[in-house]
Each structure stands twice: as structure tokens, then as C-alpha cells.
Amino acid sequence: MSETPLIQIENLYKSYANKGESEQVLNDINFDIKKGETVAVLGQSGCGKSTLLNLIGGFETVDHGHIMLDGQEVTRPSRKSVMLFQDYGLLPWRSVIKNVELGLENINLSSNQRKERALKYLNLVGLDGKTDHFPRQLSGGMQQRVAIARALAIEPGLLLMDEPFGALDTFTRYYLQDELLKIQEKAQTTIVLVTHDIDEAIYLADRVMIMGADQGQIQREIIIDTYKPRDRSGDDFQYYRKLILNEFQLSGSTPQPEFTI
Ligand SMILES: Nc1ncnc2c1ncn2[C@@H]1O[C@H](COP(=O)(O)OP(=O)(O)OP(=O)(O)O)[C@@H](O)[C@H]1O
Ligand SMILES: [Mg+2]
Structure with a gap:
């Protein structure tokens, strides 16, 4: 894995105007993603996950700050990245x-x-x-x-996935998660995966970025330091599950059904 980040996100701010009022959706986001890395962005509905992914993909423009892809500022969709939308x-x-x-x-x-x-x-x-x-x-x-x-x-050098398995039953989802792991390993694709499913994040990601419910910020970064494929019922998996769940409870958020362990 190269040490030069494929993506650099610096001091990123994004707001939307809703009913005449400005809503700050992303509020000083900073992180890098290395080539070949899989990063999950985890958070509750409305916290700004899709907004962040759309900005990385060049489908939206930043208010302040920078997103660099392979050393170049992202201002529009690029051939270097591909967005996989939820509706196929x-x-x-x-x-x-x-x-x-x-x-x-x-x-x-x-x-x-x-x-x-x-x-x-x-x-x-x-x-x-x-x-x-x-x-x-x-x-x-x-x-x-x-x-x-x-x-x-x-x-693509970079695959952006917005809740790609959200609508699928558990078995199909597990099967596709395994397929994705194999594909990623073969093609060494860099993946940014947006999800509200803690298990999916732990199973697939090298790093999980937890977004706070309202702050528009990355609340915590957790490195999932175990070999893939991971054992969903193993102690390591339970450890990360609890760690992440605690993080949501600490933020005062009410866990959604997907967060229940
Ligand atoms: N194009 C837009 N115009 C105005 N407001 C928007 C726009 N896109 C998103 N928002 C607002 O930004 C906030 C974050 O939306 P976003 O779609 O990024 O959330 P999300 O974390 O992806 O949620 P979900 O898990 O439900 O998909 C929401 O309050 C939403 O209303
Ligand atoms: Mg979304």
C-alpha cells in the first residue's frame, strides 16, 4: 500500500439552504484515504454521509476547504472514480x-x-x-x-458506494460483501463505503469514520485491525461492535434497529 494518500480532505465545510435557512451539513472534515484502503463512513440518517460522498465524487461543490484526488482538486466527476448508487x-x-x-x-x-x-x-x-x-x-x-x-x-482507482446493500436480505448482503472483498483484493480498488450498518462497516473496512448525528463532523476514527475475511461471530468482531455502539450512545444518539447487538 502506497503512503501517498489517494484522497486528501482538508477543512471541508458544506451547507445547504433549506426554507431560507442555512443548514451546516459538514463542519470541518479532515481525513486522508490511502490507495487500496477501504474506508467506511458510518452514521445515522441525515448526518451528512451522502453529502460527503457526493463531494468526494465531484457531484457537489465544497463551500470551503479542499478535496484532492490523486493530487488534483475535485471539482467535477472524474474517470478516476465511480459512484455506485443504491438504486442500481x-x-x-x-x-x-x-x-x-x-x-x-x-x-x-x-x-x-x-x-x-x-x-x-x-x-x-x-x-x-x-x-x-x-x-x-x-x-x-x-x-x-x-x-x-x-x-x-x-x-476505477476509487469506488464510492452509497449504502449499496441496504435493501438486500441478510444472506444476499453477506454474499455480496464477500464478493466485494474478493474483488477489492484482486483489483486493489480504493473504496469509500457509506453505511448505517455497523456490521457491514466492521466486516469490510480498514477504517471506520463515525459521523456524529448533528455536528457534521467525524466524531471518531476506528482502525479495524484484524485480517479479512473477518469472523462475524468472533471476539474481535464483538469488540469493535461494542466500541462503535458505545460511541453512538456517548453522542446521545438513539441507536436505530441496525445498531442493536
Ligand atoms: N441537495 C440538498 N439540498 C438541501 N439539503 C440537502 C441536500 N442534500 C442533503 N441535504 C440535507 O443535508 C443533510 C444531510 O443529508 P445526507 O443526504 O448527506 O444525509 P445521509 O447521512 O446520507 O442520510 P441517509 O442515511 O438518510 O441517507 C440532511 O439534513 C438533508 O436534508
Ligand atoms: Mg444518504
């Missing part, structure tokens, strides 16, 4: 493989190379048998995997 964003009239090829159409590849690349990533997510299906012929989990394949096929 698949085109219903395109087959699975054509959906995956979609992200490759602006890249200088021949149609054969494009197809080969799409197949490689569909194979990686276990969907090489479904290439000619249409999204409506797939389960929700399969659709999510198509979206993951499409994002990875672009071979």
Missing part, C-alpha cells in the same frame, strides 16, 4: 452485458475489448451465465451485482 441505475432495455458495457463506451476500446472486459467482471460477480438476461429477469441481488460489475469494469 440499470437500463431496463439493455441486457446484462450491455448494461456493463455502458460504462465503457467513453473509453477507447474496440467492441471486442469492451465485451471481454464486461465478461471478466460479470464472471467476477458470478453472473457470466446471465449475460443476455434483462434486468427484470434478475433478482435484486443480481441487479446489484450487475451494477457492481459495471462500476468495476471501468477499473
